[in-house]
Amino acid sequence: MALGRAFSVAVRGVEGHIVEIEADISNGLPGVHLVGLADAALQESRDRVRAAINNCGFSWPQTRLTLALSPATLPKMGSVYDLALATAVLAAEGKKGWPKLEKAVLLGELALDGRVRPVKGVLPAVLAAQRHGWPTVVVPVENLAEASLIDGVDVWGVSTLGQLHAWLAGKGDLHARIDHPDQAPDVSIDLADVVGQPQARRAVEVAAAGGHNLVMTGPPGVGKTMLAQRLPGLLPPLSQPEALEVTAIHSVAGLLTGEAPLITRPPFVAPHHTSSVAALVGGGSGMARPGAVSRAHRGVLFLDEFAEINSSALEALRTPLEDGVIRLARREGVASYPCRFQLVLAANLCPCAPPDPRDCVCASADRRRYRSRLSGPLLDRVDLRVEMHASRAGTFADNAGESTAAVRERVWAARAAAQERWRPYGVSTNAEVSGSLLRRKFRLGAEAMKPVKTAVDRGLLSIRGMDRTLRVAWTLCDLAGGVSPTREHVVSALSYRQVGERS
Structure with missing residues (x-):
């Protein structure tokens, strides 16, 4: 033997x-x-x-x-x-x-x-x-x-x-370690390419600075997809541990190349609106494979035309958004993948989607049904909501908007301030801060809290919505170079939630 x-x-x-x-x-x-x-x-x-x-x-x-x-x-x-x-x-x-x-x-x-x-x-x-x-x-x-x-x-x-x-057997050699593998070039596109849309541009800046989720609605061609594609260019490079985390997921998915194996920039993942639940959160026979939410870890998950996505696929995003990890049970066992990402959603205002909303021919019931594809619990997890409008001809005569480099400088400064503040608590961005920490140790003054208390008392804002509003207020404060959010920051954060509907 x-x-x-x-x-x-x-x-x-x-x-x-x-x-x-x-x-x-x-x-x-x-x-x-x-x-x-x-x-x-x-x-x-x-x-x-x-x-x-x-x-x-x-x-x-x-x-x-x-x-x-x-x-x-x-x-x-x-x-x-x-x-x-x-x-x-x-x-x-x-x-x-x-x-x-x-x-x-x-x-x-x-x-x-x-x-x-x-x-x-x-x-x-x-x-x-x-x-x-x-x-x-x-x-x-x-x-x-x-x-x-x-x-x-x-x-x-x-x-x-x-x-x-x-x-x-000691009779030959193998190929030695590659000490300095080439890195993928930074080919981020510029924010100055977007014509007009100052409110939406500001919302993208706030989302990048605080790691917040964002939803944009508006007629076709106004720049929703362009803005989403430029969000990763505002984010800072991944740290070494984060880069290895992201690269490990892409390695399991078989998406790495030998020329540039290490992913150092936040990924941008944009699945098609016909994607299934398994394509979004992961799945497959045997051991489950990583889905779009895991491939977007430490980056941006962009769902264009979210009103066309299957409702069950959208609802499957709830747990990943809250926990930052997805656990998939299959016959061969349970696979866990990290999935802490920024969710960016975009959709038209109605099914017919005319360039001018006044030309819409949809029935009011159809419009309400179309815009309500995002359920209340899922929409409650979105921090920033922006409705975009078509730009007028005069916009082209104006000076170009700020470049990615100029906005990135403010975003990185705001992120550095937030990281310094939250480091003792194990988080690095405002979007990750727990509600209990915001309401207790970092509780705002009575005057600053008055707008959100009023919204909660009127039933316009849930407790989770209040926490998310406060996180956005901290981000606005960091962008302004402040120490603590003021009433103006809180009111501005509330405006991004469009508190005309239940939030």
């Missing part, structure tokens, strides 16, 4: 778990038995691994071969284990161990000729290996730039199974 052993990583959500792979060659009829809760793709790895080993000039055992993946109760999915499976078989067939193999985690899919193909989820897998104290990780060479983002662990890239075998 001969036994070989190698190690890999199982990724559930964005969390990785070390998997021990054992290969046992024993007497019996020739056959391969794979145990350890393997899915269909992993079951098929038996054929890929056998062909790769034979085509690389190594021998395949002609007796009974048992491949076990532990822990046995953890579901294993995908082709990421191919490289470790093949190495464990080679170790068992050769009846010898390699010292390097006992200290390395192996990731990669095998082609039939022995080439090592890239896989998804390499970044969270390398993070898991680092967290568990593994000194070495071997990844496909196409994933090397992504894996090189993690410090504190030796990362090597491999092209073929033969190259890995030579490295284990």
Whole structure:
């Protein structure tokens, strides 16, 4: 009997778990038995691994071969284990161990000729290996730039199974870490491109400064989508921990490129209005994959034509907006993905959407039904509401609006002030501050609180709406360079909630 052993990583959500792979060659009829809760793709790895080993000039055992993946109760999915499976078989067939193999985690899919193909989820897998104290990780060479983002662990890239075998035997080298992978260029578009709309431009600035959610309504062509697309350009770059968080999600989703693996700018995700619940919040068979809300983590989720989106998909946004995390239960287990994003919504005023609202031919009931697609509980989670109007011809003769660079300077200064104030409480933006903290330790004076108290007493504002109004007031104060919001800041924050309807 001969036994070989190698190690890999199982990724559930964005969390990785070390998997021990054992290969046992024993007497019996020739056959391969794979145990350890393997899915269909992993079951098929038996054929890929056998062909790769034979085509690389190594021998395949002609007796009974048992491949076990532990822990046995953890579901294993995908082709990421191919490289470790093949190495464990080679170790068992050769009846010898390699010292390097006992200290390395192996990731990669095998082609039939022995080439090592890239896989998804390499970044969270390398993070898991680092967290568990593994000194070495071997990844496909196409994933090397992504894996090189993690410090504190030796990362090597491999092209073929033969190259890995030579490295284990001390007769060859692998591709070394890429110390400085290229970053994606900053191609943010300019806010000065938007014609007119001073109120909406101000709302976008406030949203960027405080991390607030925003809804814009108005006739087609007034600039709703343009403003939403320019919001990420006002946000500060992601910190190193935030960048790794975001990059890990995109790695699991298979959206990273080898040329620029690290995401340093806040992402902008704009799913189509026909997207399903699974496309928005995540899903799929087996282990759930990240959806649009998770891909927009630390960035902006833009839902254009929200009145056309299925109501069940919109209502599924409630929990992610409040918790900043989405937990998806499937047959293979529960996957958790972070999803702290800014929600930006845009829609026309009615189904017929004429350029001039006075030309609308919709019945009043149709208009009310169209504009009420956002339920009260979901709308209550939106801090800023703006109704935009068509620009007149005279607008084109005016000077261009402020550029992104000019507005960004104010936004970053306001964010720095908020971060300094809330750092002792574990948050960095005004939108993340808890209502209890606003109402107790940072309670405003009686004069400043009077407008929101009046709105609450009249039933125009919920308690949650009051908290969100106060958060916007703090953002307006930060933009003005103040110390504490005044009555004027609170009144201005209330105006953004359009307190003509129940808020």
